[in-house]
Amino acid sequence: MHRKMSHSRAPIIAAAFLCLLACGTAAAQMEVTGSWAARNHEFLTGDGLPVDFTGIPLNEEGRIRALSYSESQLAMVERQCQGWPAFYLVQGPFGLKIWSDTDPIKGNVISYTIGAWEDRAPLTIWMDGRLHPSKYAEHTRAGFTTGTWEGNTLVAYTTHMKAGFLRKTGAPSSDEATMTTRYYRHGDILTVLGIIEDPIYLAEPWVLSRSFQLSAAPLSPIGPPCVTAYEGSVGETAPHYLPEKNPFVDEMTTKYGVPRDAATGKPETLYPEYRKKISSGAAK
Amino acid sequence: MRVFVIATLVTLAFHATAPRAAGQGGAASVAAGGASTAKASAPVDLTGYWVALVTEDWRFRMITPRKGDYRSVPVTEQARKIADAWDPAADEAAGNQCKAYGGAAIMRAAARFHIAWQDENTLRVESDYGMQTRLFHFDSAAPRGERTWQGYSAAEWQRPASLKAATTNMRAGYLRKNGVPYSENAAVTEYFDMAPLPGGGQVLLVTTIVDDQRFLQQPFIVSSQFKKEADGSKWDPTPCTAR
Numbered sequence: 039m040h041r042k043m044s045h046s047r048a049p050i051i052a053a054a055f056l057c058l059l060a061c062g063t064a065a066a067q068m069e070v071t072g073s074w075a076a077r078n079h080e081f082l083t084g085d086g087l088p089v090d091f092t093g094i095p096l097n098e099e100g101r102i103r104a105l106s107y108s109e110s111q112l113a114m115v116e117r118q119c120q121g122w123p124a125f126y127l128v129q130g131p132f133g134l135k136i137w138s139d140t141d142p143i144k145g146n147v148i149s150y151t152i153g154a155w156e157d158r159a160p161l162t163i164w165m166d167g168r169l170h171p172s173k174y175a176e177h178t179r180a181g182f183t184t185g186t187w188e189g190n191t192l193v194a195y196t197t198h199m200k201a202g203f204l205r206k207t208g209a210p211s212s213d214e215a216t217m218t219t220r221y222y223r224h225g226d227i228l229t230v231l232g233i234i235e236d237p238i239y240l241a242e243p244w245v246l247s248r249s250f251q252l253s254a255a256p257l258s259p260i261g262p263p264c265v266t267a268y269e270g271s272v273g274e275t276a277p278h279y280l281p282e283k284n285p286f287v288d289e290m291t292t293k294y295g296v297p298r299d300a301a302t303g304k305p306e307t308l309y310p311e312y313r314k315k316i317s318s319g320a321a322k
Numbered sequence: 323m324r325v326f327v328i329a330t331l332v333t334l335a336f337h338a339t340a341p342r343a344a345g346q347g348g349a350a351s352v353a354a355g356g357a358s359t360a361k362a363s364a365p366v367d368l369t370g371y372w373v374a375l376v377t378e379d380w381r382f383r384m385i386t387p388r389k390g391d392y393r394s395v396p397v398t399e400q401a402r403k404i405a406d407a408w409d410p411a412a413d414e415a416a417g418n419q420c421k422a423y424g425g426a427a428i429m430r431a432a433a434r435f436h437i438a439w440q441d442e443n444t445l446r447v448e449s450d451y452g453m454q455t456r457l458f459h460f461d462s463a464a465p466r467g468e469r470t471w472q473g474y475s476a477a478e479w480q481r482p483a484s485l486k487a488a489t490t491n492m493r494a495g496y497l498r499k500n501g502v503p504y505s506e507n508a509a510v511t512e513y514f515d516m517a518p519l520p521g522g523g524q525v526l527l528v529t530t531i532v533d534d535q536r537f538l539q540q541p542f543i544v545s546s547q548f549k550k551e552a553d554g555s556k557w558d559p560t561p562c563t564a565r
Contacts, residue, residue, distance in 0.1 A: 077543050080378050081394045092380035189482035191515070218520070222527065224484070224513045229529045229545045235520055243520055246377045247545040249529055294381050294388070308376050310432040310451060311556065313384055 068190045068223040070150065073257040074134040074250035082129040082248060083206060088286040091209050091303030092296060093246075100210055100239030101302050105284045107208025110277035117276075119264035121157045121179050123202040124217055128232035128248050130155060135257040150185065150192070153259035160260075163194045170197050177201075177213050192221040204234065204244065209303065212238035226252035241305040297321040359442035360460030366483040366516055368445070371557065372435045372526050372548035379544075383432045386499040386565055395502050401537035408501025410564040420562035423452035424471040424495030426504045426532045429512065430546050434557055445477060445485075452562040458487050465491035469506055485514040497532065497542065499565075508534035524550040 091104055111117050122130070135153035140146065147165045154160040159180035170182055181199035185192055196217040204211045215236035222229045227249055234244040279285070290301035299322050300307040315321040376383050382391075389408050397405065413421055423431065433451030440446040443461040448454065458477035465474035473492030480486050489510040497504055513529040526548040533541050 077540070079394050079396065079542050080544050081382070082378050093377040095377075191483075191517075220515075220517050220527075222484075222513070222515050222529070224480070224486070224529065227513075227529060227531065227543065229513070229515075229527065231515075231517055231525070231527050231545075231547065233517070233520060233525070244377060245375050245519075245525055245547045245549070247527055247529075247547055249543045249545045251543065290381070295385055296381050300380060300384065307380075307384070310374060310376070310434060311558070313432055314558075316385060 067187045068192070068221075070192055070221050070223060070228065071136045071138050073253040073255065074136065074228050075253035075255075075257070076131055076133040077249065077251055078131055080248060082246060083131065087289045087293065088207060089284060089301055090207050090290055091205065092290070092300050093308060094204055094209050094303040095240055095242045095244055095305035095308055096209060096303035097239060097241040097305075100236075100241075101304075102281060103210045103239065104208050105287060105302065106278050106281070107203075107210075108277035108279055109208070113269040114276065115266045115268065118266045118269075120202070121159060121264070122206065123179060123199045123211060123215075124158070124161055124181050124183070124196050125204055125211065125215075125232065125234055126155075126158045126206075127152065127161065128219070128230055128246055129205065130158060133253065133257045134228070134230075134250055135259045137259065151259075153257070154261045156261035156264065158261070161196070163192075170195075181217075188220075190223070194219045194221070204236070204239070210239050211236055214238055215240075228252070360445070360477070360479070361439050361442045363479065365479055365481060366485070366514075368437050368485060368514055368516070368526065369439065370437060371551040371554050372437065373551055373556070374432050374434070375525075375547050375549055376432045377547070379430070382498055383430060389500055391500060392498070392502045395497055395542060396539040397502060398537055398539055401503050404503045404537075405501045410501075413564040419564045420452060420454070420471050421494075421564070422496040422499040423449070423454050423562050424504075425456060425473045425475070425489045425492045426495060426508055426510050426530075426534075427497050428452065428454055428456070428472070429528050429530055430497075430544055434551070435548065436554060436557065450557050450559045453559045456489075458485070463488075467491075469493045471495060473510075480513075483516065485512075487512045487514070503537050504532060504534045505536040507536060508532055508538075519549065526550065 088109060096104060132155045137151055138147045139149050141148055149165055150163040152161040161180050161183055163183045163185040165185050168184065170184060175198060177198045177200045179200055181196045183194050183196040185194040199213065199215060201213045202211050203209060215234060218233045220231040229247055229249045231247045288298060290296040291298055297316060306312055381387060390406050392405050413419060428449055431449065431451050433449045436448045438446050440457060445458040447456040454472060456472045456475060458475045460477050463476040469491050471493055473489045475487045475489040477485060477487045492506060492508060494506040495504055496502055511531045515527045517525045517527060519525050527545060529545045531541050531543050532538065
């Protein structure tokens with residue numbers, strides 16, 4: 039009898055041991071699903087004035103392109119529902135609704151999805167080890183995203199986005215831009231760190247972050263549908279400004295005292311030493 | 323033999339789960355009560371020179387915003403009145419030039435920070451802007467002494483790789499340089515996390531949560547990022563200014 043019980047216990051103990059090891063691996067991850075409310079205590083959208091590229095390290099080409107942008111483009115029927123790329127996730131005013139899809143047999147997470155907003159497509163983070171598609175594959179507004187866990191941090195990497203905008207005010211992004219997002223959870227706070235690279239329009243990686251708070255009230259996983267409407271003719275060309283002709287280029291200066299170099303996103307303006315340039319009157 | 327196998331498995335299982343329990347507990351102060359010091363048990367190396375990347379809230383951080391500009395801070399009516407009455411000359415006259423450099427606001431400043439171990443259980447965080455010094459104490463959670471601009475910070479490691487600091491005992495100060503106030507009863511909770519920077523380098527992410535029932539309608543939550551620098555060659559100590 040004793041011998042029988044010992045034999046029957048051995049596999050159970052071994053299984054329990056293996057489970058504990060496996061559970062240890064699983065517990066190294068955090069629960070990121072749920073409704074995460076925006077608090078908007080950081081002003082990231084920069085959409086208060088037409089020419090506000092403060093904090094974006096634009097290169098010269100990016101700056102020229104940004105200053106050519108006219109928000110009247112959004113009156114064009116074909117652009118009204120273009121939405122914003124995945125970068126907007128870290129800037130927009132809305133919360134995040136995150137859910138997972140699991141393998142029905144193994145129970146592991148295949149993907150996380152961050153629900154859409156009215157003007158941002160849903161973002162799916164593939165966790166199943168699949169590779170990014172060929173560089174010739176279709177680019178979409180949301181792009182293609184894969185994710186891994188690094189300790190308790192979810193790390194996602196997005197490629198294959200359509201050319202669009204880094205910020206709603208017209209700072210451009212190319213279809214070669216990528217974004218690495220890291221999701222840090224501390225209690226009921228989820229902080230998303232975004233590192234955006236764009237070899238065409240950025241002089242250096244653009245690093246920004248935003249925090250969300252766990253919400254008991256469920257957020258909607260979808261935004262309202264975008265419906266186009268005729269808003270009058272904008273002429274035969276897309277609204278734009280020719281070089282040196284943007285009438286709003288000094289609005290940040292007159293309204294807030296922000297030098298033009300900072301308003302137009304020169305990389306040096308992101309660093310503390312630029313403050314001395316301002317105080318000495320050397321900032322332009 | 324069977325007893326030995328079972329004992330070995332149980333021991334291994336215990337070791338496999340022990341770090342997980344510490345991480346989930348969220349208050350794994352390794353130094354407290356253990357033989358190891360906070361420095362020796364640090365799961366992440368935060369030391370070095372860090373420069374703020376002012377990629378957000380530029381006009382609130384790089385320049386002094388105009389009086390009454392408290393956009394995105396959830397101020398109470400009482401706080402609004404104080405901010406509207408901001409008088410930098412009065413702060414200078416009262417010797418309160420450092421009011422905007424206190425523990426609730428300093429990590430949001432456009433500044434460089436030097437993080438180093440002061441002793442085995444105290445992490446020192448210095449700013450060149452305003453020349454402030456914060457001390458993160460791993461060995462005691464009780465605030466001591468008079469209120470100061472930086473207050474008293476109790477720190478703990480959070481597995482696998484975060485630092486949590488809880489700061490109280492501060493003097494009343496400003497969340498922004500234009501006089502948006504926090505009270506002396508404000509409490510600050512901060513989380514320090516690291517990330518690699520593409521092409522090499524490191525980013526430090528600091529999530530700051532300010533609780534102040536008197537001047538904030540809800541906790542004020544911001545996150546700031548810093549890039550690691552090779553050395554202190556750009557360190558530029560400058561005293562506090564009220565304007």
